[in-house]
Structures are given as C-alpha cells and as structure tokens.
Amino acid sequence: MPIPAHNLTPPFNIVRLSHTELRVTDLAWSRGFYVDTLGLQVTHEDAETIYLRAMEERGHHCMILKKAAQPSVGVLGFKVWSEEDLDKAESWFKSRSLPTSWIERPFMGRVLATRDPFGVPLEFYAKMDRLEPVHQKYKLYRGVKPLRIDHFNLFSSNVDESIKFYGDIGFRVTEYTEDAETGRSWAAWMHRKGGVHDIAFTNGTGPRLHHTAFWVPTPLNIIDLLDLMSTTGYVSNVERGPGRHGISNAFFLYIRDKDGHRTEIYCSDYQTIDPDHEPIKWDLKDPQRQTLWGAPAPRSWFELGSEFEGAELVESDMKAQPIIAP
Structure with a gap:
C-alpha cells in the first residue's frame, strides 16, 4: 500500500515520546539492571515503584518500573505542546470512539489516558516536574x-x-x-x-x-x-x-x-x-x-x-x- 502523505496540520501537537511504564516481577533485580548496569538515574523510589531518567533529560522520568505479579507494559507516554492540545486530543479520541479519562499521575500535571484502536494504552501530558540538569555531573555517568x-x-x-x-x-x-x-x-x-x-x-x-x-x-x-x-x-x-x-x-x-x-x-x-x-x-x-x-x-x-x-x-x-x- 502507498505510504500516506504527511499530515502537517494534525488535530493536536505531539512534541515527542516521553516515557514508558514497565511492570516487573523483581524490583530489586530490575534496579540492578536499569540503574547499576545501564546507568539510568533514580528520581524517586518506594517499595512498589522506581522512577528513572537519563542524563540529558530535565523531565522527572522517562521510565517507570512498577512491581507486579506478571510482567507487562502499563503505558506509553507522549508530551504535547500545551494544555490546549490536551483538550484537543481528548476531543479527537472521543470522535474516534476511543476511551478517554483524566487521571492522576505523580510528578505530572493533567494526564489524558486513552488507547489506540489496537488496544495500546497511551497517555498524553503537557507538564511534568522539572529537575535540575545533571548532564555535566560526570561523576554520575555509569x-x-x-x-x-x-x-x-x-x-x-x-x-x-x-x-x-x-x-x-x-x-x-x-x-x-x-x-x-x-x-x-x-x-x-x-x-x-x-x-x-x-x-x-x-x-x-x-x-x-x-x-x-x-x-x-x-x-x-x-x-x-x-x-x-x-x-x-x-x-x-x-x-x-x-x-x-x-x-x-x-x-x-x-x-x-x-x-x-x-x-x-x-x-x-x-x-x-x-x-x-x-x-x-x-x-x-x-x-x-x-x-x-x-x-x-x-x-x-x-x-x-x-x-x-x-x-x-x-x-x-x-x-x-x-x-x-x-
């Protein structure tokens, strides 16, 4: 099939991908893998969840590790340009008869939860907590x-x-x-x-x-x-x-x-x-x-x-x- 022409005037403005939530069965093992071995930075953790970011990122997290009985993926996250884009996104997904809800997420502002037509859980946001830059703190690089x-x-x-x-x-x-x-x-x-x-x-x-x-x-x-x-x-x-x-x-x-x-x-x-x-x-x-x-x-x-x-x-x-x- 031919590739469709680019849509240069989309219904709302997505800036980029943002984060994912991985459900993991052994949080301590996952910490050793993603933090101690790969080198992602911990921005918050408790007994059930670890939030991670990479070295150049100012947003609070790009990956969430969440303790679960079975492994799965909880969500894929995307950042939009503005709060107005969030409202436009809600209207657009509703117009496609796709589910929408406003949910609470730690370290984030308003979050729109939905799914694509294939069942992939998606969330969109405009604001996430900003952290101090660490890209020049070279002692943290691992x-x-x-x-x-x-x-x-x-x-x-x-x-x-x-x-x-x-x-x-x-x-x-x-x-x-x-x-x-x-x-x-x-x-x-x-x-x-x-x-x-x-x-x-x-x-x-x-x-x-x-x-x-x-x-x-x-x-x-x-x-x-x-x-x-x-x-x-x-x-x-x-x-x-x-x-x-x-x-x-x-x-x-x-x-x-x-x-x-x-x-x-x-x-x-x-x-x-x-x-x-x-x-x-x-x-x-x-x-x-x-x-x-x-x-x-x-x-x-x-x-x-x-x-x-x-x-x-x-x-x-x-x-x-x-x-x-x-």
Missing part, C-alpha cells in the same frame, strides 16, 4: 551513559493500519519496509521530534512492545556496556548486536531484562529536520535493511515482545518473513 529516551518499537498485526492511525495524529514516516509480493508494509518508522523515529511498527502478533530505546554518546559506550555485562552476570541478557542498522544507519545493541522486556541501546542515526522529508523504502528481502553489514537478526527478535496491560492480542495475517539467523 554503565552505557544513557542520554535520553529515543523511541518505542511495537509489534503490529497490521502495520499499514498503524501507519494510518499514527499518521492522522501527526507522526511522519521516515523509512519503511515493503513486502514486494503483496505491496503491504512490513515495518515503518515514524517521528515527531525530528529524528528517525519516536515510534516504529514491526509486523507480528500485536499489540506488543518490541523495545524501548535509549540514545547513548558513541558506539564505544556500547562496547563498554558489553564488557560490563559479560563480566557481571548479564551475558545471557545480550540478545543481538552490536551492529549498524541499514534502516536509520544507527549503531545498536539489544538486551533483555529478567522479565523479557527488551531495550535497544542506540546512537549515530540521522536527523530528518524537514517536515516534508520523503520516506525511504526498503525491500523485506534486502539483508542490509536489518544490519548494514548483512548479519540477520535472531528468531527471538522477530517473535518475543512484552504484552500491554489490558490489550487483546491479534495475530498478523501477513506471512511474509525477513531473513532470519539460523
């Missing part, structure tokens, strides 16, 4: 030195429908993968903030969260993290990489925590800048789309993901497959 949250990637049972919905609210496609036999989109990368993506979609049983990504300073930070993980008991948590994507041109590493939540460590992609940036098309069978150097991803990368709280899974009817590592 692990992979995460600078900021970069994007979400989701499994979608129909990528073309996901492109259409998120395009309607202003996300713009930068790159996409097409199955030549059917003409359907197998994957797509969409942005608001001027990078390659704030959110991406990969064909598969969905909706599920494929990964949350963090931007780091250089590829050498990824090498340092691999040395750290391989000598501190986390070697089995390394899933894929390091490598360089064809799509986005980014240097990457994928790791998974005790509950199966996947994190991408990410750097060196490009800026789109112009709102009329034309999407780049890739063929599903091109081995360089996954990794510029030609190495295919493992089967787990195409099949395993984190379920969203309260979302019903739908299997994709698209049977086309990329090249998968043996």
